[in-house]
Amino acid sequence: MGSGIATALLVSNISVVLKEVNPQFLQRGQKTIAGNLEGLVKRGSLTKDKMSKAISLLKGALDYSDFKDVDMVIEAVIEKVPLKQTIFADIEKICPPHCILATNTSTIDLNIVGEKTNSQDRIIGAHFFSPAHIMPLLEIVRTERTSPQAILDLITVGKMIKKVPVVVGNCTGFAVNRTFFPYGQAAHLLVSLGIDLFRIDRVISNFGMPMGPFQLQDVAGYGVALAVKDIYAAAFGTRNFHSGLVELMAKDGRQGKINGKGYYLYEKGAKPKPDPSVQHVIDEYRRQTKKMPGGKLVTLSDQDILEMVFFPVVNEACRVMDENMVIRAADLDIASVLGMGFPKYRGWPHLLG
CATH class of the missing domain: 3.40.50.720 (NAD(P)-binding Rossmann-like Domain)
Known part of the structure; x- marks a missing residue:
């Protein structure tokens, strides 16, 4: 950086x-x-x-x-x-x-x-x-x-x-990262419930985000996620979802784009490709979290996935504004579009959220 x-x-x-x-x-x-x-x-x-x-x-x-x-x-x-x-x-x-x-x-x-x-x-x-x-x-x-x-x-x-x-304003994650910290957590929760990881990324990308939450995690590298995990847990404990997926990925020798192997495979000059061999890591993650009801995969529509990923973000954005962490709602709009790549044609968070 x-x-x-x-x-x-x-x-x-x-x-x-x-x-x-x-x-x-x-x-x-x-x-x-x-x-x-x-x-x-x-x-x-x-x-x-x-x-x-x-x-x-x-x-x-x-x-x-x-x-x-x-x-x-x-x-x-x-x-x-x-x-x-x-x-x-x-x-x-x-x-x-x-x-x-x-x-x-x-x-x-x-x-x-x-x-x-x-x-x-x-x-x-x-x-x-x-x-x-x-x-x-x-x-x-x-x-x-x-x-x-x-x-x-x-x-x-x-x-x-x-x-x-x-x-x-000054708070854990400030405005943008705090608003979007539930974004990745919701995606991890969905995987623990049995939703295909790559499907989640496709749904979010089709909505208009530059990439899905798991490819974003690959690109950002796992180091940051591991470094700030406890900070978010301490600040937002009651609404923090504990996910051990990143630790399991790192234990499996995956570092994301940094070493060319994460949820996706990264080869020079080629587009990222979903890595089928990551499935054993996901299976172990699901075994540890024990979130699937009766051990069965949960069935959700694409709209369900969108809402489960973005509605917690809307809620956190409201908290950010209630605590006066931004001067006006439009500031959070601008920050979401320019910092996270939120599709401006969706009119959210200020207009839609």
């Missing part, structure tokens, strides 16, 4: 210091950024001259010595609270007083992330969506202590890098 964010900044002529923990990771990050830029050139959205200019604006670093003059830091490490807290405590000592301290966390409460800093007014969420240099949405997360100036500055940066900034 960090490489994608850096790419988005670089193509907008913003200088970037990319900090990593060792030379190998730094080289890999720089290589990923170069690949992102080359991809933009191939698509015709960036010239070779502008690519060269973008690369010249990138500087690699293995410590924070180059952070003494920066205007904004965006942390984009894995979803581990102690690590994020340590990073913010360290950079606060080096960065200038006006520097925005932003985190790209997709889930964790910002008050916890910034707990060990003395600059709570500068802590803000800058939640990009993957791939960050292509996806247009930027969720700007405010806490009760985030200064208005920090919010305005991040909105300005968002517009500079051609993102659509939406200001949201």
